[in-house]
Amino acid sequence: MDIIKSSRDNLPVLQLKGRFDAHEVEPVNAWLAEHTGKGEARIIVNLEGMNFIDSTALSTLVRGLKNCRERNGDLHICSLQQPVRVIFELTRLDKAFDIFPTEEEAAKGF
Amino acid sequence: MRIAIVTTHPPSKGSLNEYAYHFVRFLKTKTEMVEEIILLLDELPEGQQYSPEQNQAQVPVRSVPCWQFNALDNSFRIRKAVREADPDIVLFNIQFASFGDKKVPATLGLLTPWLLKLDGQKVVVLLHNIMETVNLKSAGFGNNPILEAVIRLFGNIITRFILKADWVAVTIPKYVEILESKYGAQNVLLAPHGSFEEPTETAPSTMPGGKPTVMTFGKFGTYKTVDLLVEAHAVLLKKHPDMRLVIAGTDSPNAAGYLQGVRDRYSHVPNVEYTGYVAEGDVPRIFGEAWVVAFPYTSTTGSSGVLHQAGGYGKAVVLPNLGDFAELVLEEGYDAEFFEPTSADSLAASIAKVIDNPERQREIGLRNYAAANGLPITEVVDWYLIHFEELLKRK
Numbered sequence: 001m002d003i004i005k006s007s008r009d010n011l012p013v014l015q016l017k018g019r020f021d022a023h024e025v026e027p028v029n030a031w032l033a034e035h036t037g038k039g040e041a042r043i044i045v046n047l048e049g050m051n052f053i054d055s056t057a058l059s060t061l062v063r064g065l066k067n068c069r070e071r072n073g074d075l076h077i078c079s080l081q082q083p084v085r086v087i088f089e090l091t092r093l094d095k096a097f098d099i100f101p102t103e104e105e106a107a108k109g110f
Numbered sequence: 111m112r113i114a115i116v117t118t119h120p121p122s123k124g125s126l127n128e129y130a131y132h133f134v135r136f137l138k139t140k141t142e143m144v145e146e147i148i149l150l151l152d153e154l155p156e157g158q159q160y161s162p163e164q165n166q167a168q169v170p171v172r173s174v175p176c177w178q179f180n181a182l183d184n185s186f187r188i189r190k191a192v193r194e195a196d197p198d199i200v201l202f203n204i205q206f207a208s209f210g211d212k213k214v215p216a217t218l219g220l221l222t223p224w225l226l227k228l229d230g231q232k233v234v235v236l237l238h239n240i241m242e243t244v245n246l247k248s249a250g251f252g253n254n255p256i257l258e259a260v261i262r263l264f265g266n267i268i269t270r271f272i273l274k275a276d277w278v279a280v281t282i283p284k285y286v287e288i289l290e291s292k293y294g295a296q297n298v299l300l301a302p303h304g305s306f307e308e309p310t311e312t313a314p315s316t317m318p319g320g321k322p323t324v325m326t327f328g329k330f331g332t333y334k335t336v337d338l339l340v341e342a343h344a345v346l347l348k349k350h351p352d353m354r355l356v357i358a359g360t361d362s363p364n365a366a367g368y369l370q371g372v373r374d375r376y377s378h379v380p381n382v383e384y385t386g387y388v389a390e391g392d393v394p395r396i397f398g399e400a401w402v403v404a405f406p407y408t409s410t411t412g413s414s415g416v417l418h419q420a421g422g423y424g425k426a427v428v429l430p431n432l433g434d435f436a437e438l439v440l441e442e443g444y445d446a447e448f449f450e451p452t453s454a455d456s457l458a459a460s461i462a463k464v465i466d467n468p469e470r471q472r473e474i475g476l477r478n479y480a481a482a483n484g485l486p487i488t489e490v491v492d493w494y495l496i497h498f499e500e501l502l503k504r505k
Binding site for chain 2: 022055056059062063066069070090093
C-alpha cells in the first residue's frame with residue numbers, strides 16, 4: 001500500500017493507495033495518533049487509489065473517527081472506489097462516516 | 111449513552127453467554143461514550159445470583175434478571191424492565207433459540223425487539239444466526255419435513271419482525287446478502303465477530319507438548335455433537351495410543367442429557383475426558399493443552415466464538431466442510447484442516463494431518479493467532495458505539 005501525506009486548507013490529508021489490510025495498519029495508526037491526539041482533530045482520508053480494505057483496516061478508521069469526535073473534530077473520507085464503497089455499505093459504516101466525492105468537498109465539509 | 115443489553119451472561123449457561131461476557135468486558139471500558147450498562151438477563155437457578163464486577167474507573171453495570179428460557183411472558187417482562195431502566199439503546203444479543211427450545215416461547219421472545227420498537231425504543235439486534243442457514247433437524251427443532259416447512263414459514267415471519275429493529279447486525283457477509291435479497295431489508299449491517307482474547311506481545315505456544323490432545327469446546331447436543339469426534343478418536347488411538355480427547359463444556363440447553371448419553375454409548379473408548387462446565391479461569395489451560403481444536407458441527411448457526419478463541423490461543427483447528435465456516439476462514443484469514451461433516455474417517459484424517467505434522471500444526475496456529483488478533487472484540491465494540499451514536503442522532 002502506498003501512503004501519501006499532505007494537507008489541504010490546513011487540514012491534514014492521508015491518501016492511501018492499493019490494498020489496506022491488517023498488515024498495513026501500523027503506519028496509518030501512527031499517522032492517526034499524531035493527528036487525533038491534540039486540538040480539534042479534523043482530518044481527511046482520501047481513498048481514491050484503494051481497491052481493497054479488510055475489517056482490521058476498517059477498524060483503524062473507526063478508531064480514528066472515534067478519537068476525532070471525542071475532540072469535537074471529525075474524520076472525513078473521500079473518493080471511495082466501488083469495491084471499497086461496497087464494504088462501507090455492507091458494514092453500514094457509510095452512515096457513520098461523512099463521505100465526500102472529492103478531497104476538496106471533504107475539506108469544505110468541515 | 112445508557113445501553114440495555116438483552117442477553118445471557120455467565121454464570122448463566124445459556125447460549126451466547128461467552129460472547130456477552132467479552133462484549134460487556136470491553137463495553138464497560140468505554141467510559142468516554144457510555145454512562146451505564148443495564149444487563150437484562152435470564153434468571154439463574156435458585157441459590158445463584160449475578161454479581162457483576164464493579165470498578166470505579168469503568169462504566170457501572172447493573173444486572174436485571176427479567177426473563178427465563180422457555181417462559182411465555184418474556185416479552186412482557188423485558189418490556190417492563192426496559193421501561194423501568196429507560197435506556198437510550200436496547201441491544202439484543204440473540205440467536206433463534208435464545209428464548210426457548212419450544213416453538214411458542216421461542217417465537218414470543220423473538221417478537222420482543224419489534225414490541226420495544228413499537229414502545230418507541232431504539233433497538234439494535236445482534237443476530238448470531240438466520241433461519242435460512244439453520245439445519246432445523248440438527249438444531250433440535252424439526253423432526254419431519256412438514257413440521258420443518260411450517261417452522262421455516264414461521265421463521266420467515268419472525269425474521270420480518272426482527273427486521274423491524276433499527277439495525278440488525280450479523281457476523282457473516284452472506285447473511286447480509288440473504289436478508290437484503292429475500293426480505294428487502296435495508297437495515298442489516300455486517301459487524302465482525304471479533305476475538306475474545308487481548309493481543310499479547312508474543313504468540314502463545316502453538317505446540318504445547320505432552321500427550322497429543324484433541325479438544326472440543328462448546329455446548330453440545332444439537333448441531334454441535336461429539337459422537338463423530340469420539341469415533342474419530344477411536345480410529346486415531348490405533349496409531350497414537352496415548353492420545354487424549356477432551357470434551358470441554360456442557361449439554362446445550364436444547365439437549366439435556368446428551369453428553370451422558372455419549373459417555374454411555376462410548377464407554378469402551380479410552381482416554382476421553384469430559385470437563386463439564388469450564389469456568390472462565392480454566393479456559394486458558396483447556397486451550398493451552400490442546401494440540402488441535404476440533405469443531406464437530408453438523409451445521410452452523412453463525413460465526414463461531416470458539417474459532418476466534420482457538421485463534422487467540424494460537425491453535426490449529428479442524429473444521430467441517432460447511433459453507434459458513436469455509437467462508438469465515440477465507441474472509442477473516444483463518445486456516446484449518448477440513449473434514450466431511452458426516453465422516454469419522456475424514457475427521458480422523460484431518461486431525462492426523464495436524465498432529466502428525468508439527469510444521470503444519472505450527473503454521474495453522476500462527477495464522478489463526480494473527481487472524482484472531484486482527485480484530486479484538488474491543489474494536490468491534492467501537493463499531494457498535496459508532497452505529498449507536500448515529501442512531502441516537504436520528505429523530
